[in-house]
Amino acid sequence: MFGFNWKYLCWTIILLGMEVFIALFINDHIIRPHIGDLLVVILIYCFVRSFLNISVWIAAIGVLLFSYVVEVLQYIDVVKLLGVDHSRFARIIIGTTFNWLDILAYTVGILVVLFIEKRWYGGIKRAM
Numbered sequence: 125m126f127g128f129n130w131k132y133l134c135w136t137i138i139l140l141g142m143e144v145f146i147a148l149f150i151n152d153h154i155i156r157p158h159i160g161d162l163l164v165v166i167l168i169y170c171f172v173r174s175f176l177n178i179s180v181w182i183a184a185i186g187v188l189l190f191s192y193v194v195e196v197l198q199y200i201d202v203v204k205l206l207g208v209d210h211s212r213f214a215r216i217i218i219g220t221t222f223n224w225l226d227i228l229a230y231t232v233g234i235l236v237v238l239f240i241e242k243r244w245y246g247g248i249k250r251a252m
Contacts, residue, residue, distance in 0.1 A: 127177035132170045139167035147216075158229050165191050165233035180241045184234050191230040198222045 146160045169187045176183070199222035208214040 125177055126175065129174055129177075132173040135170040136167060136174055139163055139170060143167060157223075158225060161226050161229035162233040162236070165230045166237055169234070169237050180238065184237055187237075188230060188234045192227065194219065195222060195226055195230070 143160060143163060146156055146163075150156045165187055168190070169183055172178075172183050172187060198219045201220070203209045203211075203214055203218050203220055206214075209220075
């Protein structure tokens with residue numbers, strides 16, 4: 125189950141750099157909120173696959189469910205419930221605003237992962 129994969133770690137680092145760049149330098153209504161959410165599920169997927177030797181499907185569904193749970197936590201305003209709403213870090217990491225478009229962005233991000241895994245990395249079945 126545990127195993128190290130350089131390819132996924134490299135993609136994790138590249139995607140993290142892209143996310144940091146978006147967070148620091150882009151303040152619009154498309155790239156930062158939606159493309160950033162799409163990329164973050166790909167980032168998390170690559171991070172998981174960097175250290176766990178699990179199937180594409182299990183990793184993809186796990187990351188997607190995790191993302192949905194985070195969005196639900198935003199809906200119930202968990203940052204405020206936990207009493208950390210004063211923490212900028214907590215507000216950035218957990219988020220504070222539920223949006224159905226975020227759910228769509230997460231879903232599209234995982235579909236991109238599945239497409240890339242099938243097209244360029246030997247197929248989805250290979251990594252099961």
